[in-house]
Amino acid sequence: MKISVLQNILAANNQIATQTRLTLAEHLIPAINLISSPGAGKTAILERTLEALQGKTACGIIEGDIATTLDSERLSRFGFPIVQINTEPFGGDCHLSASAIQQALTQLPLNQIQLLFIENVGNLVCPAEFDIGETAKVIVLSLPEGEDKPLKYPLAFREAKVCLLNKMDLQGPLKTNINRILDHIRRVNPNLPVLQISAATGEGLEAWLSWLTKIST
């Protein structure tokens, strides 16, 4: 019973996601869907990314949060158009849905956007299950979350096109075994590229920017 209900919701979602994918393709806009646990650094990575792309690439941003406009406020200084989605009125939805994105796109000047960033709700589970019409899901994993997370939350790592391993600057204090994390990622998705970065220090961001350039062309 519950499963068939979920299948209906997913089918309706996927239909709208397909429409969104067509709309974005018409406007030649790649859409990056950033997924992670709360506090893994999605917004900090976006701050670094938008700063680097200012004056070079016309970006658009859709910010997903259950509540508050804190993240939009942090990103507004770069002057790119931003739409904030708060899922709280929808019962505190734990992920962005295709229909929320479809609504948000009507508020963005699509003719003037070359690259769209979508920051999903902080959640390592549900956002991975929903197609929102993106070009690529990007999974952000941060060192303090622990080495076992790819094994325990495999879907997000299977669905992603690239993994950003963030907060590399904390490797010392945390004594993180990076090889173990890489091994765990390979076990759930052997082909997933992993970029080791730190949004705090800027380490490794060139690789991420060049990945974005590749997916944009």
Added chain:
Amino acid sequence: MKISVLQNILAANNQIATQTRLTLAEHLIPAINLISSPGAGKTAILERTLEALQGKTACGIIEGDIATTLDSERLSRFGFPIVQINTEPFGGDCHLSASAIQQALTQLPLNQIQLLFIENVGNLVCPAEFDIGETAKVIVLSLPEGEDKPLKYPLAFREAKVCLLNKMDLQGPLKTNINRILDHIRRVNPNLPVLQISAATGEGLEAWLSWLTKIST
């Protein structure tokens, strides 16, 4: 449409949770429902807690994960009965449901248990929405997640009876402003007690153990 479906699911869940609450009350077992983002330290806190309670309090543990038995394996050395729930067969469920707990309880020797710990799936959103028959929800927030999380994920902080602020040992490297976190917690739940702890160093655990003693009597 979707909302009424969700209400039906929640109503069915709450009915089972009420049955569980009666069962636990008959056996005089307080049940602690641990909720947090992935990697905030729920399992590490449980390791410290079970170590301290060995030989004093007969504990039982229900471990919730989408996949793997990694956490059960970590906790098995303390000799307490453990049931691992993997939600992956249920579509990768992002939270423990009342019926999953009801099933798990049939696998535990309730007559020999004085205190039940339930480690929910790592997710700061959905587990807060589901009553599973617990005595108290406990929210674990770790410093690396950032100071804004209580505002962005308010429900978990509203539903909890106590907040464990974990990874205090990282305050130095992260330059975390603890007062700002405490202020943000107070804004969503002015009466929530906050215990500053570190599962890594053992700091602050006496306060947590004495909170457990209070709720157990």
